[in-house]
Amino acid sequence: xxxxxxxxxxxxxxxxxxxxxxxxxxxxxxxxxxxxxxxxxxxxxxxxxxxxxxxxxxxxxxxxxxxxxxxxxxxxxxxxxxxxxxxxxxxxxxxxxxxxxxxxxxxxxxxxxxxxxxxxxxxxxxxxxxxxxxxxxxxxxxxxxxxxxxxxxxxxxxxxxxxxxxxxxxxxxxxxxxxxxxxxxxxxxxxxxxxxxxxxxxxxxxxxxxxxxxxxxxxxxxxxxxxxxxxxxxxxxxxxxxxxxxxxxxxxxxxxxxxxxxxxxxxxxxxxxxxxxxxxxxxxxxxxxxxxxxxxxxxxxxxxxxxxxxxxxxxxxxxxxxxxxxxxxxxxxxxxxxxxxxxxxxxxxxxx
Ligand code: ATP
Numbered sequence: 001x002x003x004x005x006x007x008x009x010x011x012x013x014x015x016x017x018x019x020x021x022x023x024x025x026x027x028x029x030x031x032x033x034x035x036x037x038x039x040x041x042x043x044x045x046x047x048x049x050x051x052x053x054x055x056x057x058x059x060x061x062x063x064x065x066x067x068x069x070x071x072x073x074x075x076x077x078x079x080x081x082x083x084x085x086x087x088x089x090x091x092x093x094x095x096x097x098x099x100x101x102x103x104x105x106x107x108x109x110x111x112x113x114x115x116x117x118x119x120x121x122x123x124x125x126x127x128x129x130x131x132x133x134x135x136x137x138x139x140x141x142x143x144x145x146x147x148x149x150x151x152x153x154x155x156x157x158x159x160x161x162x163x164x165x166x167x168x169x170x171x172x173x174x175x176x177x178x179x180x181x182x183x184x185x186x187x188x189x190x191x192x193x194x195x196x197x198x199x200x201x202x203x204x205x206x207x208x209x210x211x212x213x214x215x216x217x218x219x220x221x222x223x224x225x226x227x228x229x230x231x232x233x234x235x236x237x238x239x240x241x242x243x244x245x246x247x248x249x250x251x252x253x254x255x256x257x258x259x260x261x262x263x264x265x266x267x268x269x270x271x272x273x274x275x276x277x278x279x280x281x282x283x284x285x286x287x288x289x290x291x292x293x294x295x296x297x298x299x300x301x302x303x304x305x306x307x308x309x310x311x312x313x314x315x316x317x318x319x320x321x322x323x324x325x326x327x328x329x330x331x332x333x334x335x336x337x338x339x340x341x342x343x344x345x346x347x348x349x350x351x352x
Contacts, residue, residue, distance in 0.1 A: 010063030041212035083157035098132040122154035236276030281340025282317035289335030
């Protein structure tokens with residue numbers, strides 16, 4: 001079955017005041033059936049509003065929403081075959097695990113024996129066997145999260161929605177759960193829309209990432225595209241802490257960043273541009289390059305983080321080389337290779 005989601009020029013304004021700002025400003029995108037799309041962006045950019053419009057919890061001010069090719073714009077949440085898992089995954093505290101998971105099926109009229117059998121199946125699917133009779137308070141945070149996931153999956157929704165599902169978990173569990181969600185999604189061929197403000201989470205789980213900024217889509221594409229070829233300063237900065245420097249593309253495609261010339265030529269833009277440089281792109285201790293003095297050095301276990309004073313201003317760089325640490329005050333040279341360096345146009349604000 002085609003469970004894909006499509007937004008066509010969807011806008012959303014809260015309340016009746018026509019002069020109030022739009023929370024979502026005419027966005028169009030597709031989530032192809034059987035794939036996982038994350039909606040990524042800073043607080044207030046419209047991620048949750050977009051997800052709630054997929055769920056039918058908010059209705060668009062204008063535009064069209066399709067699911068499986070069917071216009072669902074005016075349908076309520078109960079008519080869309082979607083399940084949503086929230087940040088606070090509140091299980092019923094007085095019900096045991098299997099009753100919690102069976103609850104939605106019971107509400108939709110499935111008899112008790114069938115509902116419990118299907119709930120046990122769903123619990124097995126998320127790796128929770130032999131926990132049926134426990135109360136939520138007798139489970140760890142990660143296990144409770146799995147129960148919530150089973151509760152969403154048991155309804156066999158056409159579309160599964162996640163709103164920052166992992167933000168209450170510690171770093172290790174977050175990593176474990178995101179892998180679990182991704183492998184379940186792939187194994188069951190689920191269509192998933194997933195809201196997060198964490199770019200590393202988005203990179204790890206997605207087929208497609210939609211980066212939003214002030215209610216518009218700043219860029220969408222595969223994780224590799226967004227990380228490797230950001231089209232704007234905003235996306236470059238948001239995906240992986242790139243620093244942005246003013247630069248020039250000369251006729252012939254040579255790119256110069258102050259005294260530094262990039263090793264690759266550029267054809268897409270010309271004249272005054274900006275260059276986004278990821279912290280891992282700097283070659284520290286290069287034979288030729290710009291002069292740099294270490295202002296700050298931090299040891300992070302698997303790498304060093306440096307802040308250098310350079311003719312380009314302060315430069316933030318990361319080095320995996322643990323054998324030759326540089327102390328504050330040390331002088332070195334910095335060069336750039338072709339990886340981790342993107343040319344973006346100057347007028348690339350997505351705030352429009
Ligand atoms: P966060 O990561 O902080 O949850 P978000 O990207 O999910 O942010 P939204 O919650 O979609 O952003 O909010 C988008 C805009 O709409 C914000 O300016 C917000 O203040 C506004 N907004 C959200 N919900 C409502 C509401 N119920 N009534 C009025 N304005 C709202």
